[in-house]
Amino acid sequence: MLRKIIHIDMDAFYASVEQRDFPELRGKCIAVGGNEQRGVIATASYEARKYGVGSAMSSVIAKRKCPQLIFVKPRFEVYKEVSNQIREIFNEYTDLVEPLSLDEAYLDVTNNYKNVEIATDIANEIKQKIKERTDLTASAGVSFNKFLAKIASDYNKPNGLYIITPKMAKNFIEQLPIKKFHGIGKVTAERMQMMGIHTGAELKELSLEKLRREFGKSGQYYYNIVRAIDNREVNPSRVRKSSGSETTFNQDLESIEELQLALFPLMEDVWNWSVKKSIYGRTITVKIKYNDFTVTTKSKSASFPIKDKKLYDQICLDLLHEGFTGDKPVRLLGVSISNLENEILIGKQLIIPFKDLY
Structure with missing residues (x-):
C-alpha cells in the first residue's frame, strides 16, 4: 500500500511572525537575525x-543587495509558541508527525483520526486551520514518500499546495533540475553539472556502480531518489544528536577575559536545555571563529553523561583556553554537547532509529 505523506513548511516563518505582530513591518524588506555590521540572517x-x-547569508552582503533592509532581533520563545500551536493542529489528524524544525514537519496520514481518504483534503484543512489560528500561511506538499512530499511543498511557495501522484512521479523527477533535488547540496550539484548532469533524466542514466564510485555512500541515495524510491518512515521519535548555542559579537573580542564573560550565557543556554530535557551529553565542544573567518573547535569526551554543573563549566572554560590562540580577535563563540544520553538510556549508546540520508 502506498503511503500518504504530507510535508508542511511555513512560509518565511520567523519573518512572517514579526510582520504579523508588528504591522509597521508588513510589506517591508526585513531580515530576522544579524545587524547592519555583522551576523548571519536566519530568515528573510x-x-x-x-x-x-x-x-x-551574511548581513553585510544582505544589506548590500537590499539597502532598505530592516534587521529584526529574533524572538525564539514566540516562534516556539507558534510552532506548538501548529503542531497541535497536526496532532488532530495523526500521531505520526516528524518535526524537522520549528517551521516544518512530515505527517503520515495514510491512516488518520478523521478517516479522510484524500491526503490533499487533509493538507488543505491543515493550511486553513493554520491561517485561522495563527494568521500565518504554510505551503504543503503531498506525495507517497518523504522525498517527493518535501520537493512538492517548495514547488508553489508561498501559500502553495502541490501533489505528486505515482503516475506523475517519473516525468516530474526526470524534468527536475539537479539543484532542486532535496539532499543534493550546492557543491554536489555543481560537481554533477560539471559531469554533464543537469536534470533528473541525466542523473538516471548513471549506473549504481558509477554513482557509488563518484559519490561514495550517497550514490545509493541518488540512485534511489531519481527513481522515486524513498522507504523512510515518518518517525515521531526522531532522536536529537546534539544541542548547542552560539553568538556573533557586534565587536570582535580580543582578551581571554572578554571571551570568558561571553561564553557564560552560552554555557547556561546549553546546560538549561539539558536540565529541562533530562538529556546529558558525554562530549562538550567549544567553537571559536576569528575575524579572518578561520574556525577552531576543541572537544572533550567522557565515558559517562556529564551531569555535574561544576564539571561541565570547568570543561567549557578549559576548552576555551585551549582553543584561544590570542593572536587575532574573535567574532563568534559557540558551545555544544553531543553523544547525548537521557536518564533512561544512561550507559547505553543511543541508536538512531531512522535512515536519514539527507
Whole structure:
C-alpha cells in the first residue's frame, strides 16, 4: 500500500511572525537575525527575497543587495509558541508527525483520526486551520514518500499546495533540475553539472556502480531518489544528536577575559536545555571563529553523561583556553554537547532509529 505523506513548511516563518505582530513591518524588506555590521540572517521576508536576500547569508552582503533592509532581533520563545500551536493542529489528524524544525514537519496520514481518504483534503484543512489560528500561511506538499512530499511543498511557495501522484512521479523527477533535488547540496550539484548532469533524466542514466564510485555512500541515495524510491518512515521519535548555542559579537573580542564573560550565557543556554530535557551529553565542544573567518573547535569526551554543573563549566572554560590562540580577535563563540544520553538510556549508546540520508 502506498503511503500518504504530507510535508508542511511555513512560509518565511520567523519573518512572517514579526510582520504579523508588528504591522509597521508588513510589506517591508526585513531580515530576522544579524545587524547592519555583522551576523548571519536566519530568515528573510519575501519582500527581501526578491532582492536575493536569503537564509544563512551574511548581513553585510544582505544589506548590500537590499539597502532598505530592516534587521529584526529574533524572538525564539514566540516562534516556539507558534510552532506548538501548529503542531497541535497536526496532532488532530495523526500521531505520526516528524518535526524537522520549528517551521516544518512530515505527517503520515495514510491512516488518520478523521478517516479522510484524500491526503490533499487533509493538507488543505491543515493550511486553513493554520491561517485561522495563527494568521500565518504554510505551503504543503503531498506525495507517497518523504522525498517527493518535501520537493512538492517548495514547488508553489508561498501559500502553495502541490501533489505528486505515482503516475506523475517519473516525468516530474526526470524534468527536475539537479539543484532542486532535496539532499543534493550546492557543491554536489555543481560537481554533477560539471559531469554533464543537469536534470533528473541525466542523473538516471548513471549506473549504481558509477554513482557509488563518484559519490561514495550517497550514490545509493541518488540512485534511489531519481527513481522515486524513498522507504523512510515518518518517525515521531526522531532522536536529537546534539544541542548547542552560539553568538556573533557586534565587536570582535580580543582578551581571554572578554571571551570568558561571553561564553557564560552560552554555557547556561546549553546546560538549561539539558536540565529541562533530562538529556546529558558525554562530549562538550567549544567553537571559536576569528575575524579572518578561520574556525577552531576543541572537544572533550567522557565515558559517562556529564551531569555535574561544576564539571561541565570547568570543561567549557578549559576548552576555551585551549582553543584561544590570542593572536587575532574573535567574532563568534559557540558551545555544544553531543553523544547525548537521557536518564533512561544512561550507559547505553543511543541508536538512531531512522535512515536519514539527507
